[in-house]
Amino acid sequence: MSNPVVVEVLRGDRVESSHRGAGAVVDADGRVVLAFGDVERPVYPRSAVKALQALPLIESGAADRLGLTDAEIALACASHSGENAHVALATAMLRKAGRDESALECGAHWPLGEAAARALARSGRRPSPLHNNCSGKHAGFVCLACAQGIDPGGYVSPDHPVQRAVTEALAVATGTSLGEENRAIDGCSIPAYAIPLRALALGFARFATGRGLSAGRARAAARIRAAVAAHPSVLAGQGRFDTQVMTRLGARAFTKTGAEGVFCAALPELGLGLAVKADDGGKRAAEVMIAALLRRYGGFGQALDRFVAPPLRNWNGVVVGALRPAGPLG
Amino acid sequence: MSNPVVVEVLRGDRVESSHRGAGAVVDADGRVVLAFGDVERPVYPRSAVKALQALPLIESGAADRLGLTDAEIALACASHSGENAHVALATAMLRKAGRDESALECGAHWPLGEAAARALARSGRRPSPLHNNCSGKHAGFVCLACAQGIDPGGYVSPDHPVQRAVTEALAVATGTSLGEENRAIDGCSIPAYAIPLRALALGFARFATGRGLSAGRARAAARIRAAVAAHPSVLAGQGRFDTQVMTRLGARAFTKTGAEGVFCAALPELGLGLAVKADDGGKRAAEVMIAALLRRYGGFGQALDRFVAPPLRNWNGVVVGALRPAGPLG
DSSP states (O other), X not given: OOOOXXXXXXXXXXXXXXXXXXXXXXXXXXXXXXEESOSSSEEOOGGGGHHHHTHHHHHTSHHHHTTOOHHHHHHHTOOOXXXXXXXHHHHHHHHHTTOOGGGOOSOOOOOSSHHHHHHHHHTTOOOOGGGSTTHHHHHHHHHHHHHTTOOOXXXXXXXXXXXXXXXXXXXXXXXXXXXXXXXXXXXXXXXXXXXXXXHHHXXXXXXXXXXXXXXHHHHHHHHHHHHHHHOHHHHSXXXXXXXXXXXXXXXXXXXXXXXXXXXXXXXXXXXXXXXXXETTOOHHHHHHHHHHHHHHHHOOTTTTHHHHSOEEEOTTSOEEEEEEEOGGGO | OOOOEEEEEEETTEEXXXXXXEEEEEETTOOEEEEESOSSSEEOOXXXXXXXXXXXXXXXXXXXXXXXXXXXXXXXXXXXXXOHHHHHHHHHHHHHTTOOGGGOOSOOOOXXXXXXXXXXXXXXXXXXXXXXXXXXXXXXXXXXXXXXXXXOTTTTSTTSHHHHHHHHHHHHHHTOOOSGGGEEEOTTXXXXXXXXXXXXHHHHHHXXXXXXXXXXXXXXXXXXXXXXXXXXXXXXXXXXXXXXXXXXXXXXXXXXXXXXXXEEEEETTTTEEEEXXXXXXXXXXXXXXXXXXXXXHHOXXXXXXXXXXXXXXXXXXXXXXXXXXXXXXX
C-alpha cells in the first residue's frame, strides 16, 4: 500500500511535483486522533527527537549543576544554522563542562544558514564542529557526562552511559523498544533508531503534557518547552521554519524538524503530539504537512497560512507557483 | 495509477526514504525502447532542454557570426556552478554581442557551486546575473538576437522573436505542440513548457542522431554535442553530476539535469534519447535514475557504478547508507 499524495508543487496551474507521506496526531493516552499513510512502519526521526534526547540532561540535574541557561537548553534541542549566536552558546556549554570544541564528536560542516556560511567564508575561517547544526545536542551530551563525573569520550557510541540514558528516555516516551535491530548511524554519528510515526506522535503528546512520564521527566519536558519557546531563534535560525513558527506561536506549540522529511510537533494546551514524514525525504513537503496539521488542530487562525501554502518565486521575484497540501491534508 | 518506486535511500540496511518516478528511452524513429511510470503526462523539463533551446543560436549562424567558441556554446547549454570560468565565458559572450550583464533578464542568485559561492562571499562581492546558473543560456539568447539585428530587450517573453525561435526548435525536436495551454514561467523567467517524457526522450534521440531534424539543425546538434563533450566542466561545475559523467564518457553520451528531478540524456552511438523525472522533484533520485539507464543501455562497464549507487557518508566521513535503483531500475 502506498502512502497518499500529501503535498503538491504547482508551476502555473499545473502540478509539477508531488510528495507522498504519512502522519499521525495522537494524544497522551495513545488515542489516535488522525492517521494517514502507514504510521506503523518504523522511520528514523533524525533530529526531530532532539528535545526527547535532551530530557536526561535536565532530569539528571546536570543542567542545573552546570548552570545552563534557557538559551543553552534550547540549543541542546536545536538543528541550528551555525550563526555566531549558536556557536557562542555551544562554546559556553562546553566551557561550563570544563571542555572545549575538541570534545565534540559530531564532525564539522559549513553552517546550514546560507548567510552564516557566507559570513564564515568572508572571515576566511573554516567550519569547526561548533558550526555543526547538532553542536548544541552534542554539547549537551558532554555536559550530561561531565556533570556526573563520567568521561565524555566516545559519547556517540550506543554503549556509552550518555547514549544509554538518551536511548532510554526516547524509548520510554515513545513506548518502543530500541535496540540493535532498529539502529543505524545518524549524520552526527550518534545512533539513529527507527520508530513508527504513531509512536513518535505519542512521545510528543507525552512531552507536551507530562502524562505518561515520571514526575521528574515531566518537569524536564516542561522546562525544555519553556526554554525553546523563549528562544525560537536558537532552535533553528534566521528565516528557518521552526524559528518562524515558534516565534509566532510561542509556548502554544513546539515544532522540530528532522532530516529526510520528518517533522515532529506538540500542542501542549491540547495535549496532542504530531509526527509526519515525506516518503522521499523532502524538507519542503514535511514543512507543509506539519503546518497544515498545526493549523487544523491548533486553532491558530491565519498565522500559519504562509507556511501551509508557500508561494514559489523565481530569481526575478515573480510568483511562478506554490506548494499546497493535498489528499488527507487538502 | 501511481509511478513506481525507482530509487531507495538506505540508512543501515533499512529504507529511510524512497522516490517514485517515470522514464523513457526512445530511438530517433520514436520507438519506445523502455518506459516505466506515466511517460505521457506533460512535465516541465526545465533546464534539461537547454541544448535543444540552443539549436537556433547555432543553426541561424549567429554563433559563427559572433565567433563563439566551443566553450561558449557549451555554456549556452549549461546549468553552471557560477565559478569564475563560467562568469568569464558569459561575460565574453555578451561582449561579442556588444552587450554586458545588464542585458541579462535571468535575475541574480548566489552561485550553485558551494565553493564558488564561498569564494564570492570571501571576495566581499554580491552575486550578479552572470552568476545565475542560466547566464550562458541567456547570453546565448542575447547573442541570437544581436547577431540578427534584433533588439534583445524582453527576450524572455514568449512573443519575442528569440523565444519564438527557441520554442519552435523545442516543439519540432520533441514533436509536440507548445503554446499557452502548457506554458508556465521558469526560474530564470523564460517560458517553461510541459512536455511528456516520451516526447523529451524522442527529442534527445533526434538531438543525438540528427534524424528527424533538418540538415541545418542536425549539424547544429552535432556541433553542440561536440562542444559540450569537449568542455564538461562548463556544463555544470566542480563535483557536479553532469560534469563528472561527461568527463568520463565524453562524446559517447550527453547528459543534462533540470530542476525538480528531471534529467535528459542522449547516447549518440546507439541513437537513443532518455528522459526521467522523479515525482517529488528530487535531484538525487533523478541522478540515480539516469545513471542506471545510461549504465544499462550505454555499455560503459563500471564507469557509472558510483553514480548508480552512491554511498551516503556522515559528517565524520563514515558510510551510513547508500542510494540504490529499485523497481524497474533495480
